[in-house]
Amino acid sequence: MTRAFNDYLDMLHGAAPADDAAEIAAAAMARLASFAFGPKSICTVLIAELEGEAIGYLTYFIGVFMDDATPTLHVADFFVSAPHRRRGAGRALMLGAHRIAQDLGASRLFWTVWRRNHDAIRFYDKLGAVLEPQDGSVLMEWRV
Structure with missing residues (x-):
């Protein structure tokens, strides 16, 4: 999914990425995917x-x-x-x-x-x- 939604839009607001930004972005994207793109989307x-x-x-x-x-x-x-x-x-x-x-x-x-x-x-x-x-x-x- 567009490189994890472009690392969650570069951790929102394009701030310099933190050391764990990719991890945080991946976790946020997994949550978003589960309730926005899954079979029970909300x-x-x-x-x-x-x-x-x-x-x-x-x-x-x-x-x-x-x-x-x-x-x-x-x-x-x-x-x-x-x-x-x-x-x-x-x-x-x-x-x-x-x-x-x-x-x-x-x-x-x-x-x-x-x-x-x-x-x-x-x-x-x-x-x-x-x-x-x-x-x-x-x-x-x-x-x-």
Whole structure:
């Protein structure tokens, strides 16, 4: 699988690899392969490639928006390596997810973005996404 997803995108963010980076990347890729590409997949991964190298990915799963009982596509993770940003890879990944959502009859896509990540918010705004009004809801995490 594209050299263990290019050593898990060079350990995310292209930082200088640690001594055990290849081992960590291989373990992460094995976990990802088991739940994204296996017979009981719980998510799907779109991969952006340039000349055979993975330069970004978007991971998603399908859920239900109960307000109108329609399918929704939830973007779980989205990443484009820094040297390849602002060159269309991120747009292609998001448009691919949007197309998949349309094909499924989904009513919307959901994802989270850090409030302070202004570049990402501008990028999503240009795609036509809207920042949901702050209605007091917060993202909760409960570790297992």
